[in-house]
Amino acid sequence: MLECRSCGAGAPVDEHFCPQCSRILALGRHGDYFAFLGLPRKLVVDASELERRFRELSRKFHPDYFYNASPVERLASLERSSYLNDAYRALKNPVTRIEHLLAIEGLPSPKSEEGTAKVPPSLLEEVFALNEELDGIRELRESGADVEALRVRLERARHPIDARREQHERQLEELSARWDNQEGASVAERRATLDALRERLLERNYINNLLAGIEREMTSLAASAGPGAGSRG
């Protein structure tokens, strides 16, 4: 329940305007972007529908339209607009959309485990191979080996990681579709889907870090290519 700060009446938490006096309501402790935008809690979102709702609500809340209103309403407009913008940004992107779903379904954020060095078990093999290859390339680069050849080796090392990443994107899409079709399913089944989504996100973050590591080495190679070529000529 929200309390209207303009007239004191009570209002349901998903309402934006007071049913009594029709003034804009203070935001309160809202946490559900889907409900805020009037969307079902689903992961496949029609982009044009999301945009339409975003524009519609922007027209209702924006501080531009509350310039002459009372301070209470102005603050509510600023809060609701900010929250709307955050919600739109989070739901527009498929990955942040999943993260938000996990959060409102009560799962710990995948981000909370980001810093831990734990390698997801399914990735152990690739991670081991890649790190070995990266170490080797780094050593050769520092001892002045041919940069072009190293670049080719690095490209080759990237392929399996790229493939894993594509596989993950597909898995995320499949799991998202499964979640959307599980409305009538048991709590345990739904929870299993959420856990699987969370696992995939953790792996995805890890894969992205691996790709970033490859990118860094690419940059180092490019940097050492410049002076190296000069000394030979």
Add this chain to the structure above:
Amino acid sequence: MRGLEPEAVGKVVGIDLGTTNSLVAYVENGRPVVIRDESGDALVPSVVSVGDDGTIFVGREGQRRLLSAPSRSVYSVKRFMGRGIEDVRADAGLLPFSVSGAPGGVVRIGVADREFTPPEISAFVLRELKHRAEEHFRKQGEFDFEVDRAVITVPAYFNDAQRTATRDAGRLAGLEVLRIINEPTAASLAYGLDKRNRGTVAVYDLGGGTFDISILKVEDGVFQVLSTNGDTHLGGDDIDRLMVETVLEEIAGPKEQDAATVEAIRRAVIQAKWDLSDVDETEIRVEPSRWVHGGYRKRITRAEFEHMIRPLVDRTLAPCRQALADAGLEPKDIDEAVLVGGSTRIPLVRRLVEELFGRAPHSELNPDEVVALGAAIQADILVSGRREMLLLDVTPLSLGIETMGGVVSKIIMRNSTIPATGSETFTTGVDNQTAVDIHVLQGERELVVDNRSLARFRLRGIPPMPAGLARVQVQFQIDANGILSVTAHELRTDIEQTIEVKPSYGLTDDEVERMLLDSFEHAEADFAARLLIEERNEAESVILATEKTLRAPGFAEIAERDLAPGEQQRIESALAELKAVLGSDNRDLIHDKTHALNDATKHLAEVAMNRSVQAALSGRNVNEM
């Protein structure tokens, strides 16, 4: 409740506070119009000059004094807004005024024996615009002609400090700043008024000192900025400076620079730059002076000019590509490209924009005026409650805080729609710690040193508890102006924290208050300066009219036939007396002498007028016969 609040009665305007020129506009019967002076000129040069007695001259008069009193005149002050001395050293070289300031603090501009901050200089320009608008409304017969509120535009790529400095300038000029909006977005509003269609628009804004690119999506009257990028240090000024330096190199004269000569060269190259937008070849012409004995003349073709400025213009391309990438778009996705800013008159710039977006850009609206028109529309939206249009802008730079090891942790990403919020939770490192220092930054780089320091503050009043137990949530809010505010509370105890924000490159509220008081003290002098200028203009026009009559071919005949003995001598001595006092700062004296000359010429004027009427009548008679 609403009915009890006092209604504001003053006028509302939109202001384009430019690097080179500034303009003021308002909405009349639903249409935005730019306010012009008697000669039809909409541009007020953003030049401020300080007279020997401390009077302030702004606009055309300030611009004139750039030649006669260069060391007492300030231009392009927008480049110094919200900046520190370390940012602007490179700029200060060729400028006639002195620029100083402590490292890490606000820039100070020294003019004669006075020192100003950039917001104070900008406030003089804003006050001039306010006055221009008030004169306009007064002449229209409006009872409440006072202008007390404004929407002011800034480059989209301005950071928090630059926006705050602009808002401070508005306050110092006695204006309530309803909203700070971005120049390219303002321009899109002005264009969107006629074309009510939907589509994706790129606004390319190359002005006197800054470059912006904004990509917008327009649908259902909502102007949603998808991404923005730019360079707050790239514009027509840089082209001028490049040309001035080239000329200075060729004039192998004494090394010490004479401010008046540099200014004369600057004017000459600007004229040549303008010429080359219309013709293929022109001449840079500097009149002989003490410093450049023979004067300077050089022919320059458009091709040579383009070759010279190409590297500068090319610097706009990377921001354009970044903005497209951030919006997730390809050049082919852009339905319309719009040109804004005086520097887009340069044919090379037009060609590059056309090549980049694959379509001829729009320039139907005057690129100098379109931003002010958009600001006026936004001002009208804010106060009138009209809802057919809505502007949704973004924050141009990511906002972050310093974490361990001098690394920035981003809290609000660039191109987030504003208003936007972000939060971060902090804890304590030692037992019973009651305060945490927080450093807020803006920029895209990983390391603190590569980003813009916005503010440092100390979170106080954390309840004493063992290390790591306190959970202080700091909430960052970027409002619709793109300006940041910070609040915090301790989650375990729910205690609100007091935050003292010390802006790195801005003025504190106390400083603004003090300047406001100062400006009231100076307001009288500034008002006197305006009256003096008006009095001089009046005197000049009487002198001109008198001299014209005295030199007219028929004057000898009139003097002989119609003037009393000694009348001509009385006129000539009154004329000489007025001319003698014209240069003085004594307004009353000029006023009296003007009146004296008016009285002395009253009879002559009547006679001359009768003559011309007769001549006109007889002329017509001749024709009719």
